[in-house]
Amino acid sequence: MSVVLINPNSTASMTGAALAAARRAAPGTRFEGWTSREGPAVIEGPEDGAACIPPLLKLVDRASEMGAEAIIIACFDDTGLHDARARASCPVIGIGQAAFHTAALIVDRAMVLTTVSAAVPVIEANICAAGLRHVVGTVRACGIHVADLERDPEAAIRVLKAGIDHAVTEGAGAVILGCAGMVDVIGPLRRLSQIPLIDGVAAAARLAQACVPALTVRTVE
Structure with missing residues (x-):
């Protein structure tokens, strides 16, 4: 199999x-x-x-x-x-759990950048359940709906890039992209970003x- x-x-x-x-x-x-x-x-x-x-x-x-x-x-x-x-x-x-553990292996502080605000409490609860809140301390929604990641990837990249830049100013050592639908935009974002980006599917x-x-x-x- x-x-x-x-x-x-x-x-x-x-x-x-x-x-x-x-x-x-x-x-x-x-x-x-x-x-x-x-x-x-x-x-x-x-x-x-x-x-x-x-x-x-x-x-x-x-x-x-x-x-x-x-x-x-x-x-x-x-x-x-x-x-x-x-x-x-x-x-x-x-894929969420895999991303959290991967982040904990490579940095002391990571942030999750997800899609909509409704997802934030769910992700925060999962981080706490994994015992990794001391590493993945912030979960932020960027306001992009999941379907829009496919519908308008260029707009999604612009919004996500702004979120990643904000994470850098807050001292994050890595950003976890908190949606499986982000797999097709992570390549361009990596070329534009200063810190590691973690994709849960790859992890x-x-x-x-x-x-x-x-x-x-x-x-x-």
């Missing part, structure tokens, strides 16, 4: 973008991308998160039964992560590769 990346929302283009980002981050590891077609179109806050959990867990069950070596939940809110882990027979990695892909070394295809010389 492979690592199954599950997008808990029903927007297939976001699944494709996240899958491509995972494959770039962990070459040699086999990834599949699954879209939760019964989920909401986007996840922006706790109500959307609650709505997406039942169909998400159906896909977790299916992936586990099919022999997935690991599962990645590609929503920065780590939606349904606890329940998914309780029922899966393989490691389940949330989760690399952790999956590390957790399940048998997934890596090695060339025998």
